[in-house]
Amino acid sequence: MTTLVLQLRASYAFVERNLNLVRRYWSWEMVWMVYSIADSLAVSFIGLGMEQIGGGSNVDTDFLVLYLLIGTLVWRFLSTIFYWITDVISVERWEGTIEYTLMAPVRRITHISGQTLFSMAYAMFFTGVILTVVSMILDVDLSQANLFSGAVMLMAGSFSFVGISVIASVLPLLFPERGAQMTHVIIALLLLISGVYYPINVLPGFLQKLAVFSPATYVLDGVRKALLEGTDVAGLWPNIWPVLLFGAGLIPLGLWIFRQAEYYAKRKGKLHRNG
Numbered sequence: 001m002t003t004l005v006l007q008l009r010a011s012y013a014f015v016e017r018n019l020n021l022v023r024r025y026w027s028w029e030m031v032w033m034v035y036s037i038a039d040s041l042a043v044s045f046i047g048l049g050m051e052q053i054g055g056g057s058n059v060d061t062d063f064l065v066l067y068l069l070i071g072t073l074v075w076r077f078l079s080t081i082f083y084w085i086t087d088v089i090s091v092e093r094w095e096g097t098i099e100y101t102l103m104a105p106v107r108r109i110t111h112i113s114g115q116t117l118f119s120m121a122y123a124m125f126f127t128g129v130i131l132t133v134v135s136m137i138l139d140v141d142l143s144q145a146n147l148f149s150g151a152v153m154l155m156a157g158s159f160s161f162v163g164i165s166v167i168a169s170v171l172p173l174l175f176p177e178r179g180a181q182m183t184h185v186i187i188a189l190l191l192l193i194s195g196v197y198y199p200i201n202v203l204p205g206f207l208q209k210l211a212v213f214s215p216a217t218y219v220l221d222g223v224r225k226a227l228l229e230g231t232d233v234a235g236l237w238p239n240i241w242p243v244l245l246f247g248a249g250l251i252p253l254g255l256w257i258f259r260q261a262e263y264y265a266k267r268k269g270k271l272h273r274n275g
Contacts, residue, residue, distance in 0.1 A: 007110045014114025015121075018084070021091065022122070033126070037133050040072045043197065044138055062141065066228060069134065071196040074223050077127040077154060078161045078216055079187055084119035085165035086183045088112065089172040099271045108259055116162050123158075142227065149233045150226035157219030157243040163250020164190075164215070170261040176270055190214050195221070215246045 022029055047065035088111070092098035101111065134140070168186050172179035193200070193207050194216035200208055211217045222239030225231040233240075265271055 007107065010106050010110045011114035011117065014111060015118040018091075018115070018118040018122075021095075033129065036076055036126070037130050040069065040076070040130055040134050041137060043068050043072050044134065062139075063228070065138065066140065066142075067224065068197060069138070069140065070224050070227055071220055073127055073131055074154065074220050075191065075194075075196045075216070076130060077123045078158065078219065079191075080123035080126050081116075081119045081158055081161050082165045082168070082183075082187055084122060085112070085115055085162060086169045086172065087180070088115045088169050090180045093172075093176070102262060102266070102271055108262065109255055112166060112255065112258070119165075120158055120162075144230045145227040146230045146232055147227070149231060149236055150223050152233050153219060153222035153226055153236050153239060156240045156247075157215055157222070159247030160215035160219075160243045160250060163247055163254045166251065166254030167257055169254075170258055173258075173261050173265050174270070190216055193217070215243045218242050 044065050047068045048061055050064055051059045051061055089098065092101050164186070168183045171182045175182060193203065193211040194214045195211065196216070200211045200217060203211065218239045222231075222236045225239070226236060
């Protein structure tokens, strides 16, 4: 029990460290928040303008706006988790603590668990603020939505993204100069094939096949079913079980890959370098 308590306290220490980072760089967080709100509104306005763009065609703009807004917010939630976890190494480099953290007698699962807990809580808060502001500007009708099942779908999918993020966090560890930028390639590919702004059946055939391997595909589809059609948790099970399976496989795999990369970085003396 004592060991468990110590590990939990150690995990919370990383949560608290990230909270302090947010406070320290609050102006940057405000910039990112304003950008995210503007981006969400811009995508929603595309939906509002589709009837005019289409030359007066019969388009259900209210449905289209909600469809695009859900995709934008779900993606913002998942990508925020991704970036906070992949920055687990970059943050240590910025703070000049990477050697101390990775050489300290702290289990790596404890370290990454703290980073994960913070990323999920921060993503929920960040996305909630965006939804609140957007709802004040746009007439968002959620009267038919099943918010509970949507939240369950979102949380189930977040674990699969944790696994992907831990694997991607190896890049900044192995490539100090450009590793953080390399993670953008992964998130960009997931954005392309997951149906954030469009149904995946509009993609070319080979991209549709790749979409099956993206957890975000199932999360986006499930949340849209919950919020647009009012589908309950039982009805979302075909979307939930694949992302749970992804999470069950990707999280242990990610921890193992990270551990191997950490051993390699220590042997090659990469921890002291600042990109």
